[in-house]
Amino acid sequence: MEWEKVVDKIRDLILGEIREELRDFKATVSGQPSGFALAIQSINARMESIESRQSNIESELRDIRRAIYETNKRIDELRVELKTEIMQNTQRIDDTNKRIDDLFIEVANIRGDLNKALSQKEVIDDLITRVQRLEDRVLTAA
Template identity: 55%
Template sequence: MDFEKMYEKLRELIVGEIKEELREFKATVTGQLQGFALAIESINARMGNIESDIRDLRKSIEGNNTRVDEINKRIDDINKRIDETNKRIDETNKRIDETNKRIDELRVELKNEIMQNTLRIDETNKRIDNLYLEVSEIKGQLNKALSQKEIINDVLTRVQKLEEKVYAVA
């Protein structure tokens, strides 16, 4: 029976050690489980905060989307006004082009009229020059005639004096 007692003692010793290790393991596992429970509670609290933050972000995004939509509408309105302004600018440019064409046509007409007037003025100047030459020639002839008339008058006066002397002597 010694063997059985030894067996019993050995068994009690091994089972005791296993029980002690199990108790320690159980205490460790229990501590770890409590730590995990705390961690899970902390994670749950954080998840709640994250979910709240996500809700707030969604609301903010929806608000931003609404504002973006409003801005897009305003941009569309501005683009329409820009298009209308561009159309008016194009129409104004067309009118300016037409006016420029008309101005160019008038320039050509004015150039032609100026050229014709210049030709007429040149012709008139030639006629004036010819008339001036003729008048100068006539003036020269008139001066010559006047000189000759003075000579003739002088000769006539002398002839009359001579005749008076001749008649007075006779």
């Protein structure tokens, strides 16, 4: 029986300590939900801030994409304008080259005619000189 009393005493001591621990644990656990609530509120506030920043970033990205699209559109329009201008300038250059070629041919023809005329003038000058000599002889002989 003494053993039973000792066992009962030990059991009471252990159960008392366990009860005390449970009370402390209960107090700790009952205080933690409010701490958890504060932590959750803090996390929610941070998440809202992050979501707000993410929304702002997405908005800025949309604006950047729109600006890039508009810039690309203007670049494409400028390319078309440049191609048109280049084609027009190429046509003008081709026309100018054709006129230069035509003028070159005309100058070459004029040069040929001039050389022919100079050659004929030399023949005519030679004939005039001969005719004058003949006249001089005839006049001198008479």
